[in-house]
Amino acid sequence: MSTNLWHERAAAQSIDGRAFIGGERVWAKSEQRFDNLSPIDGRNLGAVARCDGADVDAAVAAARAAFDDGRWAGKSPAQRKRVLIKFADLVQKYGAELALLETLDMGKPIKYSQSVDVNGTANTLRWYGEAIDKIYDEIAPTAANSLALITREPVGVVAAIVPWNYPMLMAAWKIAPALAAGNSVVLKPSEKSPLTALRLADIALEAGIPPGVFNVLPGFGHEAGAALALHMDVDCIGFTGSTRTGKQILQMAGQSNLKRAWTELGGKSANIVCADCPDLDAAVASAVGSIFFNQGESCNAPSRLFVEESIKERFLEKALAMMPDFQPGDPLDEASVMGAIVDATQLKIVMGYIEAGKSGGAKLLAGGRQARSESGGFYVEPTLFDQVDSSMTIAREEIFGPVLSVLSFTDVREAVRQANATPYGLQAAVWTSNISKAIQTARALRAGTVHVNQYDGDDVTVPFGGYKQSGNGRDKSLHALDKYTELKTTWIQI
Numbered sequence: 467m468s469t470n471l472w473h474e475r476a477a478a479q480s481i482d483g484r485a486f487i488g489g490e491r492v493w494a495k496s497e498q499r500f501d502n503l504s505p506i507d508g509r510n511l512g513a514v515a516r517c518d519g520a521d522v523d524a525a526v527a528a529a530r531a532a533f534d535d536g537r538w539a540g541k542s543p544a545q546r547k548r549v550l551i552k553f554a555d556l557v558q559k560y561g562a563e564l565a566l567l568e569t570l571d572m573g574k575p576i577k578y579s580q581s582v583d584v585n586g587t588a589n590t591l592r593w594y595g596e597a598i599d600k601i602y603d604e605i606a607p608t609a610a611n612s613l614a615l616i617t618r619e620p621v622g623v624v625a626a627i628v629p630w631n632y633p634m635l636m637a638a639w640k641i642a643p644a645l646a647a648g649n650s651v652v653l654k655p656s657e658k659s660p661l662t663a664l665r666l667a668d669i670a671l672e673a674g675i676p677p678g679v680f681n682v683l684p685g686f687g688h689e690a691g692a693a694l695a696l697h698m699d700v701d702c703i704g705f706t707g708s709t710r711t712g713k714q715i716l717q718m719a720g721q722s723n724l725k726r727a728w729t730e731l732g733g734k735s736a737n738i739v740c741a742d743c744p745d746l747d748a749a750v751a752s753a754v755g756s757i758f759f760n761q762g763e764s765c766n767a768p769s770r771l772f773v774e775e776s777i778k779e780r781f782l783e784k785a786l787a788m789m790p791d792f793q794p795g796d797p798l799d800e801a802s803v804m805g806a807i808v809d810a811t812q813l814k815i816v817m818g819y820i821e822a823g824k825s826g827g828a829k830l831l832a833g834g835r836q837a838r839s840e841s842g843g844f845y846v847e848p849t850l851f852d853q854v855d856s857s858m859t860i861a862r863e864e865i866f867g868p869v870l871s872v873l874s875f876t877d878v879r880e881a882v883r884q885a886n887a888t889p890y891g892l893q894a895a896v897w898t899s900n901i902s903k904a905i906q907t908a909r910a911l912r913a914g915t916v917h918v919n920q921y922d923g924d925d926v927t928v929p930f931g932g933y934k935q936s937g938n939g940r941d942k943s944l945h946a947l948d949k950y951t952e953l954k955t956t957w958i959q960i
């Protein structure tokens with residue numbers, strides 16, 4: 467679609483910022499609202515309900531009533547499958563609208579809102595729908611005069627709290643397995659990008675998810691989020707966001723009703739390129755493309771690049787030649803590959819890190835400035851720092867912006883030691899044509915996902931999550947169903 471047409475659609479797009487509770491769109495009980503500004507041009511997209519504890523009580527009560535009367539949990543897996551597949555089909559049908567909302571709300575390029583966020587959301591819903599009627603329970607090999615059944619049951623009321631960087635997709639990674647397993651869900655999207663989660667609720671209802679089974683509460687973390695984490699009638703909380711908030715969520719879960727709590731948190735992923743890497747051009751394209759994807763606002767962004775000293779000069783030459791390709795553009799232009807930073811606060815954080823890199827002694831090779839200021843939105847140039855060492859702030863802290871830090875090494879074991887010297891453990895990569903080195907390095911890297919000679923492997927079939935302070939859970943794959951099911955043993959005397 468042409469850029470003009472996307473802009474026309476954006477101007478005509480209606481925004482409904484009301485919460486979704488018990489199958490209905492409602493404003494917060496307090497009548498409080500907040501303005502939702504678009505990062506692409508600073509425009510006010512409209513008012514959004516500022517939900518708090520009273521709305522959380524209403525949504526949890528609706529979810530509990532729906533769970534208890536079995537209107538969803540009581541359906542057969544095959545029936546839930548049909549509804550989830552219809553849900554997926556409708557996400558695809560409304561794909562252009564959802565992609566537009568995602569880009570207006572969060573700032574990412576429209577082409578990725580379509581290919582990654584909309585398609586990924588539909589695919590996740592469809593996959594869990596397809597999976598759920600193919601999973602069998604177990605009979606344990608106990609004594610001859612007894613039968614011990616091991617069955618999975620839904621946990622009950624699941625709260626899901628998600629961040630702003632992939633608003634719809636992060637929600638899908640939680641609601642798809644939770645709904646497939648028969649739970650009721652209360653979702654709290656980020657206050658920075660709540661619009662697609664709210665539209666998903668309308669679409670779920672249209673698909674046949676019964677009222678009360680899926681509720682969405684926009685609002686702030688310390689209000690709606692904390693009230694959900696502390697709620698005595700929420701059985702399980704799935705959280706994706708920063709490590710700082712993740713720790714609070716675990717505390718709140720513990721101090722309330724000991725609800726199950728699963729966290730998917732931050733990262734500072736290391737990408738290690740050895741001199742014997744099989745394809746230097748591919749390694750450069752992947753290193754640069756992966757850090758600047760989603761404006762660097764990805765938990766698994768490979769923000770620390772370790773390059774073997776003997777190839778570093780050639781590597782950087784090639785990387786610098788690619789920088790112009792990643793200049794931020796109009797997010798509603800399908801040719802743009804970098805869009806806007808989510809809001810003024812995040813822009814300030816990113817610019818602060820760039821200043822810290824400069825004052826900390828790293829060498830700024832490219833970028834480092836704001837861009838497209840005339841738009842009224844929040845844009846940062848793709849930024850490349852060389853001569854970074856592991857003690858620098860930019861090598862230690864998650865920046866969550868388009869900033870790549872280059873470090874060098876002469877012995878891959880030293881690169882691994884530094885790669886692991888972080889509280890995070892989300893992802894890592896190693897590039898080498900030596901199979902033993904690849905496997906030894908992959909084993910030594912303390913991360914939930916390790917890539918060999920690539921960085922962009924991603925599929926709903928594989929678990930996604932971190933070691934150490936990158937979280938204690940896994941989204942995606944059949945393993946994610948463990949989070950949203952209880953195991954019950956039933957002994958039968960025969």
Ligand code: NAD
Nearest residue numbers: 628629630655656687691692707708711730731732733765
């Ligand atoms: P954040 O922790 O600030 O907020 C995440 C969510 O938690 C939001 O909905 C927010 O409103 C809510 N929240 C904030 N404070 C809360 C509180 N006290 N109680 C309850 N809820 C609260 O994170 P963010 O800035 O939205 O997202 C960026 C972070 O998310 C980064 O660290 C990124 O690495 C991480 N992330 C991780 C994954 C993963 O799968 N591991 C995926 C995407 C993003």
